[in-house]
Amino acid sequence: MGKKAKKKLSKDFKKVKLKVGRTLKKPAVTDTTVHAKKLVLLEQLSRCSADVSNNPLSHRKLSLEDLIQQLGHYNKNSRKDALAGIKQLLADHEEMIVPNLRTLIPSVARLVTDDQCAATQLPVLRAVLELICRSTDTASMRPHFALLVAHFSLGLSHLMAGVKMFALACFDMILQIYPDLCLGSADVFSSFVGFLAAWERPKASEAKRTVSQKQRVLESLLKFLNVFAADGDHQSLSKTSARVLRISVDGNPTGPYSVSLQPRNGPFDFHVLSSTAERLSSPLESVDELIKLWQCAFPFLLNLLLETASDERPDLLLIGNVARGLKLLAAKAAKVRTTTESGERLRAELQKSLSKSVRRRLSQLCPLKGQDAGGANRLLVDAVAMLDALAAYRPA
Amino acid sequence: MSGVSGRYLAAAHNLGLLQELVRKDPESYKEEFLEQFRHYETTxxxxxxxxxxxxxxxxxxxxxxxxxxxxxxxxxxxxxxFATNLIDILRTQGQGLDPEVRLAFCKALVALRNRNAAPAFEVLELFFELVKCEDKILRKFLFGSIVAQIKRLHTQKKDQRLITTLQSFTFAKLKDSRSIVARTAQLVLIDSYRKGFWRDAKTANAIAECCFHKIARVQVAALKFFLGSSKDEEGLEDDEGDSEHEGKQEDAKTLKEVMTAFRAGKKTRKKIKNLEKAKKAIDKQHKAKKDRRSRECNLIAINDLFDPQEFADRLFRSVESKKSERFEIRLLQIALTARVIGVHSLQTLGFYSFLHRYLQPKQREVTRILLYAAQAAHSLVPPDVIEQLVRVIAQNFITDRNTAEAITVGLNAVREILSNCPFAATEELMRDLTEYKKYKNKNVSMAARGLITLFRSVNPKLLHRKDRGRPTEATKELELPEFGADHAKSFVPGAECLPEVVEEEEDDGWEEDDASDDSDDDGSDGWVNMPPSGDEEESDAEDGGEEGDDEPINKAEKATVISETRILSQDEHKKIATYQLKKQLEAEKGGNGRKRKNDDVRLDEEYAEKLARREQGDGLARLNDIEQFHKKIRRQNKEERLAQVKEGREGREDFGKPSKRGPHVGRTNRELAKRKPSQMVVQKKRGKNRQRTFRDQQLSLRKYLQKQKGMK
Known part of the structure; x- marks a missing residue:
């Protein structure tokens, strides 16, 4: 016992054993490594949060960035809450919309194709989109327009009918608010025509199309035709393209060192940046596009007209709308037909669709039953007359 | 009607269902398809x-x-x-796309390709481009699909031109500057060569060219391809192959059959166990089959080389010149050089003296280098080169200063080398080496005796008189090995054991045989012409045969006559083989009854095995020939022993313990009763079913009361 205790005593000066190939340890070493730690001042943190609080917050104390992030949340209830928050925040602070368009549009517009969202969410989404569109003027919307349209047209070609109808409503909205931009965008025309072609298919799906759905499609078609087929759209285009962007080096805008860029449509629209080339004229000026539109729109209108007129009590308003659409279409066709190049194909197409039997049935419709059928009757008669003229036309 | 519309309504939400409908009736669902197509375009x-x-x-x-x-x-x-669209996107933005989307696009392309809706060449070209993306999953998929496409083309065998263009395209990709592309191309080539889709000389030579690639990984892959599996090099395959064959004969069922049989029947525990066993066996079969196929394939590839001499020289030059390269790669290069030299019997004489510097007992992987020396030694190498090599091995390994293992390895290596070139052995050298047969270490002595066994049958004159063994028939006929000598025989050796005059029945037999293969009329004419000259010899041989068997000249004459005059049947060949075997054994029988020791028997068996192995495959030595230790050097420690025991127990049921598996294990009877129908249980309600007599009840009551009072 005592021996053990003795052994455990450490000596002050140990005898160091020397061996070949072993380096001696130094008896005293100073540790020169430096450790650094971060200082965190609580006051700084609180000031930071105070800065954040300068930003407008929603009722639930969420900033716009947070809300936008939550719009992409995988839980649909979170998405719904975020959307409500955005609606409230933007309604309170409309001035926030334009500076934040870059983040707002992709995150909000992608909800259009969200097929899981509840039916109650759609009006909110609609309201948010409308809010954004109404408070943004054409010039500031121009750079984001392609993206917006891309999202909407994705919705239009979606598998589910509900999403489709909602996307259609969105299209209505932008057709109303930004007719110029729509006219300039190639996507709007092609996706709408594509939608109409898919809508007008002879299948079992016909049965489940309700009248209200048809009416909505008809309304959209009218708006579409108003934008694309109506005349006088060139003035507005030329008005916007008159703007000139001046960049001067020496501060004198008219001096020798200034460069003036004359953008075709807007300051942000360069061909390099935008993938879809915007056009100056309506796509309906070209015969090919017109034929495409005619092939899908005319049968739709015709069928709708024949169906409605054969009812016991025909919906006069609907018939009036249809007749208006037919008129617009016929007028456009008549105008384009005169252009020489490839007009022959258009003529052939018109001849094919406006066969004698079709015209006879149309003319039989004419005196509509009902009390105040006067307005609708007048429209219908006009339309039929124009169609007849179209069919009877022979080039000189 | 309602059913149809219901299905249609469901399809409006469900893409999978729509897919089914479209596939069944593509004409009427064209609009739906177009809509989806447009959706894709807008996306x-x-x-x-x-x-x-x-x-x-x-x-x-x-x-x-x-x-x-x-x-x-x-x-x-x-x-x-759709296909061109996908190809365009992948080509232009392939690098930037999201990995999942990119993979999905590639999969879609493959699906289109499988139904011939996409151009084959463009797809393959694109895939080689996409390999550049740093995406492991994608690369794996691309590699697999490229090989699958090659397989499809191979099995269809429709478009030979396309196959050749693809092949030359892949060859061109081998020279690509980006390492991953070159590597993928190489892997594709190797895989399709192994699996037999592109098993031709062109592919083999393209892979051979990779042995000189500037990227080390590509080099190594090519070298390993030609060398085959390391298991094969170590010589560890025979027992598996044998058990394999037995299994195959027992049940040749496929996995599918086994599975369907199992699905149909009742699933008892035994059947489940049997199924597992069958599955394992089938897996093993597949693996072994694959292994065998790849083992053959490297030899085929080496045989396919256009200019093996040039190839070996180039490889050797690159080994010799690059000093800085890693040892592992150099070892592979040495291995392949030796293999090619051995298989094609080439003259790359610098190689042997190059090996001298590596032949030291302390050298890393020295047993392999010894093996490569043995593989490179073939019968057409000049004797002085081999002599030098053997002398170096003898000096460096086979001295008393070295460990017993080193001596054993050295002796084994010398034996392997000399078995290929026996003419290089000198009497002096043999004397020195055979002295080790009395060495105190068993491994060493057995190795030395192995050498003696070899030379007994090859050239006994070089051995000490005592070591030569009893002369047998075979040793009398032995010809001394000479460099470059060609011991081609003009007769079937051992044919003298057959009778010269053929009986009638046998005559008929071979005539039928002859009639059956009537493809060459010239051959039969030759046979008709021969007999007149043969008859005279026959009579001579008859005399010789009667006079005495011990004259080898007469024997040879007789054998010549027999093998020239008729076609030997299968039975006769068998007879000859047994006769030849008997020649070697005769001494033992006729000896003075000295019992052969176990070791002698073992050595003889090993030698016979080795001879048999030389006939098949490439006939080169294997690593376990060099590392042949007759006594285990190291015992297993406890852990290893336990591991082995556990391995043996695998799949056996525990003895004596009740099994804890099954549907009702872990429930009490009460719990089980809850699951039974009440009719079964109601009888057993506690208390109702106990038949106690009145007296019993009284007694127990009394006992209880006494207990309560503390009286008992």
């Missing part, structure tokens, strides 16, 4: 505008792409646009 436009997609938007896109890729082939013109 792509969106993707163009906004390259980074939200993660929740990915799934619908993938779904649509999947839908289109399966359905599109029903609409050829749309399928074409």
């Amino acid at each position: 792509l436009r969106l993707l163009e505008l906004q390259p980074h997609q939200h993660r929740m938007d990915l799934d619908p896109l993938l779904e649509v792409v999947n839908f289109l890729s399966t359905v599109a082939p029903s609409y050829p013109e749309h399928a074409k646009t």
Whole structure:
């Protein structure tokens, strides 16, 4: 016992054993490594949060960035809450919309194709989109327009009918608010025509199309035709393209060192940046596009007209709308037909669709039953007359 | 009607269902397909505008792409646009796309390709481009699909021109500047060579060219391809192969058959166990089959080389010149050089003296280097070169200063080398080496005796008189090995054991044989012409045969006569083989009854085995010939022993313990009763079913009361 205790005593000066190939340890070493730690001042943190609080917050104390992030949340209830928050925040602070368009549009517009969202969410989404569109003027919307349209047209070609109808409503909205931009965008025309072609298919799906759905499609078609087929759209285009962007080096805008860029449509629209080339004229000026539109729109209108007129009590308003659409279409066709190049194909197409039997049935419709059928009757008669003229036309 | 519309309504929500409908009736669902196609197009436009997609938007896109890729082939013109669209996107933005989307696009392309809706060459070209993306999953998929496409083309055998263009395209990709592309091309070539889709000389030579590639990984892959599996080099395959064959004969059922049989029957525990066993056996079969195939394949590839001499020289030069390269790669290069030299019997004489510097007992992987020396030694190498090599080995390994293992390895290596070139052995050297047969270490002495066994049958004159063994028939006929001598025989050796005059029955037999293969009339004419000259000899041989068997000249004459005058049947060949075997054994029988020791028997067996092995495959030495230790050097420690025991127990049921598995294990009877129908249980309600007599009741009551009072 005592021996053990003795052994455990450490000596002050140990005898160091020397061996070949072993380096001696130094008896005293100073540790020169430096450790650094971060200082965190609580006051700084609180000031930071105070800065954040300068930003407008929603009722639930969420900033716009947070809300936008939550719009992409995988839980649909979170998405719904975020959307409500955005609606409230933007309604309170409309001035926030334009500076934040870059983040707002992709995150909000992608909800259009969200097929899981509840039916109650759609009006909110609609309201948010409308809010954004109404408070943004054409010039500031121009750079984001392609993206917006891309999202909407994705919705239009979606598998589910509900999403489709909602996307259609969105299209209505932008057709109303930004007719110029729509006219300039190639996507709007092609996706709408594509939608109409898919809508007008002879299948079992016909049965489940309700009248209200048809009416909505008809309304959209009218708006579409108003934008694309109506005349006088060139003035507005030329008005916007008159703007000139001046960049001067020496501060004198008219001096020798200034460069003036004359953008075709807007300051942000360069061909390099935008993938879809915007056009100056309506796509309906070209015969090919017109034929495409005619092939899908005319049968739709015709069928709708024949169906409605054969009812016991025909919906006069609907018939009036249809007749208006037919008129617009016929007028456009008549105008384009005169252009020489490839007009022959258009003529052939018109001849094919406006066969004698079709015209006879149309003319039989004419005196509509009902009390105040006067307005609708007048429209219908006009339309039929124009169609007849179209069919009877022979080039000189 | 309602059913149809119901299905249609469901299809409006469900892409999978729609897919089914479209596939069944593509004509009437064309509009739906077109709508989806347009949806896909708009998605792509969106993707163009906004390259980074939200993660929740990915799934619908993938779904649509999947839908289109399966359905599109029903609409050829749309399928074409779809395919070109996909190819364009992948080509232009392949690097930037989201990995999942990229993979989905590639899968869609493969699906289109499988139904011939996409151009084969473009797809392959694109895939080679996409390999550049740093995406492991994608690379794996691409590699697999490229090989699968090659397989398809191979099995269809329709478009030979396409196959050749693809092949030359892949060859061109081997020279690509980006390492990953070259590597993938190489892997594709190797895989399709192994699996037999492109098993031709062109491919083999393209892979051979990779042995000199500037990228080390490519080099190593090519070297390893030609060397085959390391197991094969170590010589560890025989027992597996044997058990394999037995298994195959027992039940040749496929996995599918086994599975269907199991599915149909009742699933008892025994049947489950049997199924597992069968599955394992089938797996093993497949593996062994694959292994065997790849083992053959490296030898075929070496045989396919256009100019083996040039190849070996180049390889040797590159080994010799590059000092800085890693040892492992150099070892592989040495191995391949030796293998090619051995297989083709080439003259790359610098190689042997190059090996001298590596032949030291302390050298890393020295046993392998000894093996390569043995593999490179063949019968056409000049004796002085081999002599030098053997002398170096003898000096460096076989001295008393070295460990017993080193001496054993050295002796084994010398034996392997000399078995290939026996003419290089000198009497002096043999005397020195055979002295080790009395060495105190068993491994060493057995190795030395192995050498003696070899030379007994090859050239006994070099051995000490005592070591030569009893002369047998075979040793009398032995010809001394000489360098470059060609001991071609003009007769079937051992044919003298057959009778010269053929009986009638046998005559008929071979005539039938002859009639059966009537393909060459010239041959039969030759046979007709021969007999007149043979008759005279026959009579001579008859005399010789009667006079005495011990004259080898007469024997040879007789054998010549027999083998020249008729076609030997299968039975006769068998007879000859047994006769030849008997020649070697005769001494033992006729000896003075000295019992042979176990070791002698073992040595003889090993030698016979080795001779048999030389006939098949490449006939080169294996690593376990060099590392042949007759006594285990190291015992297993406890852990290893336990591990072995555990391995043996695998699959056996525990003895004596009740099994804890099954549907009712772990429940009490009460719990079980709850699951039974009440009719079964109601009788057993506690208390009702106990038949106690009145007296019993009284007694127990009394006992209870006494207990309560503390009286008992």
